Amino acid sequence: MPAATSTAEAAGPTAERAPHTGPIRWIVVGSLLTGLLLAAVLSLVVFAGAPEHVITGSALLGFAAGWALLAVLSAWMTSQPQRWAWVPTAGLAATGLGLLVVAPGDGGLTAAGWVWPPALLTMAVWIGVRIRRALAAGSGRWLLYPVVVVIAASAVGGAVETVGLASDDPGRAMPGEVYDVGSYRLHLNCTGSGGPTVVLFNGLGLTSANWARVVPGVARSARVCAYDRAGQGWSEDAPQPRDGNQAAADLHALLQRAGEEGPYVLVGHSIGGDHAMIYAARYPEQVAGMVLLDATDPYRVGGGPPSAMAVLPSLARLGVGRLPPTSYWSTLPEPAAGQVRMFNANPRGWRNVRDEIATLPALLTQARDLTTLGDMPLVVLTAAGAEDDPARLAGQERMAALSTNSSHRPADAGHGALLDEERGAASSVQAVQDVVQAVRAGTPLL
Template identity: 40%
Template sequence: MYDAPDPKFPPRQHLGAIAAGSVGTGILAALLLAAAPFVPATEAGVTGAILVGLALGWAMLAVLAVRFTDHPQAWAFAPALFLGTGGFLLLAFGSPLHEALAWVWPPALVVLALWMTVQISRRLRSRGARLLLYPGIAVLVLASLGAGSETVRGAVDAQAPPAPGELIDVGGHRLYLNCTGSGSPTVVLEPGAGLKSSDLRWITPVVAANTRVCVYDRAGRGRSEPATTPQDGAHVAADLHTLLERGNEPGPYVLAGHSFGGLYALTFAARYPGEVAGLVLVDSTAPAPAAEQEAEPAQPAAADPDDTMSRVSALVAAAARLGFGRVVGVSDPSHLQSTVEEYLHAGSSVRQAAALRTFTDKPLAVLSAGTGSRPGWIASQEALAALSTNNLHHVVDGSTHASLIFDREDAAATARGILGVVSAVRTGSPMDPGLGTGA
């Protein structure tokens, strides 16, 4: 029992140690609770758990300062109560409350942080403790400003005029689909990892001038809503199939996928072979080799990769809600979360794409970047072309992986490759090598 502070350790020294221990405890508790299996692996659940953990740190500062020093820091109960209440509410009520708090939380937290700064300057005599706590308060202020900015930006974006196309329910979430042009076969464009339909602006109108073309946004990005299921290749392909069916866009289809989009095109062709008349793989990620498929190790019984991925994804979404997504060029929290999930499920997607062992004699064009490819890339592109006996493999001179989509001239070469497959499907003829070179 301690009836008074230990004379061997001055109160200020006590306060510095208590502040350090409290900060460390709060951070550790936040991390442990965010990973706890009883906490929902959602953005609201993980965010709530982190807030409760940080609240424990502030509460520990208040309790220990009262118990072991002659300079009680009762003000620390205020941030503990504020953060703890918010955390428990998020854990109890989830996403709906998360959206409501988005407007209330930032200004309230700024006011609290300013009040805490005043209290620390007046009541906390330990210079070391102040140096530990001031950066934490600065982080709270920056988080508040970032979250407030994102909330306002989201509200402004929601008032923007609706884009052409429509949102279609594919089973629990709606995806954006926009189809233009006329003719058959219908071309369906699959953008690469982290990209959306608007990134295909140099290709879509060129193809639409010659046949029907559909672009869409995968779940969680662009105008599409987030999905609750893991977005690996199989789920992406299933969503796309439902989207085209409910959007009254019948096949046959020519699927054109760039980068990761090539994996999804391959998976779609494997799952719905009767609906795919042609393929265009634009510097596509290669599926897993057969040897890797056979040697795939089993997951340990104790591991739950989906839960881990969901928690990582939820953390990313929470960070994006504070404005960190703009650092990497992604403005929307949902978009950043879906992009991270895409990479987290990359292993599953490359294995699922390998289900397409042959494309028989259907028209297949493989377009590869002329520069910037890693060793072995062109060989993997040749292997993709070999899926069909009716193929064209064209290396676009001077192009890069990104420029095949974003550079107007190189995107024109991509569009020519797509139209070459469309022509071969229409005429039932072999692929014309001249179409790949623009001849």
């Protein structure tokens, strides 16, 4: 009997601990991975390219499913039921469904930023306490604590982003004016004097502030206008993303409202070059010359459903865009660098990038409507690196062939450096000045 008792006593503690260390670790791992996988599938596949509220709402539903799985399986398969997991399940599911049903716009999502970060931080602290109380040591706590840290960091980042958006005041630093072109207003900033007036077209993800190194050089000898398409910079949002033809009509109305008379020299950087080509095709009588600064090749297929890019506005709500310094966003002098960061680091800036990628196939197709510029002065400036890409170089040469009075020039600067850096901007300014002079003199380009 003593031996049997001794054996039972020795086995007792092991028998009591076994349920605690049984499948609970695998349940924790499986629940976390399931929630992460569902959030990724819903936001990147099922609702790929959807508006911000759909992406965020669907991701929250995926995470809620993971917490629900932890609550159900831990109660069913172990002696350590994690009933507290129903609280984050309910909170995330209710918020996700609310976003999908209410469908708030940018203003509503920004206003909600004053509410959800403190609520999420409170939930993170509460979850941390419940994990310590409900999950035995050695049963997988260490798997859940990093999740708590991520939740808390998201809450802090969301608060920082909300405060940052409130402190950003684009109107205070806005050069130029905004003009009504229908149901929204567009920004236009013109400076300098002397014809023909130069009109600058922004590239993907850029704003009128990105031309800060180019505008002064051009304005010394001609009037120059930088503007923001709908959804960019200081311009208001359009009800729906605009394709190239619609953006050209917007610009035409904007220049008329502002009293800026043509014909114009159109200067486009990156996809701004394609926008310039579309404007020339639609309003040929309003165009006197053109400069394409490493323009996107319209003869190649590009763009499409922005599945991954559509997640970026939601991530920006967590303040990730404010982590890098201003120099990451731009090497322009102040205040332009700060303006570029202000516009590019926030959810609206990334939403504009998403929308322009989505409309890129239509944009390139519409740019091909421009089949000739006749003998109009045209400079095609190609960024460094094209010599290693025959297809890219062929596209640049094909654009230069649009005019019998053209000059195709290689630049000793990268794509972004044509605007951002002094040497690249100087090459861009020279190209514009050459076209302006050729228009004025009625002579061929040198």
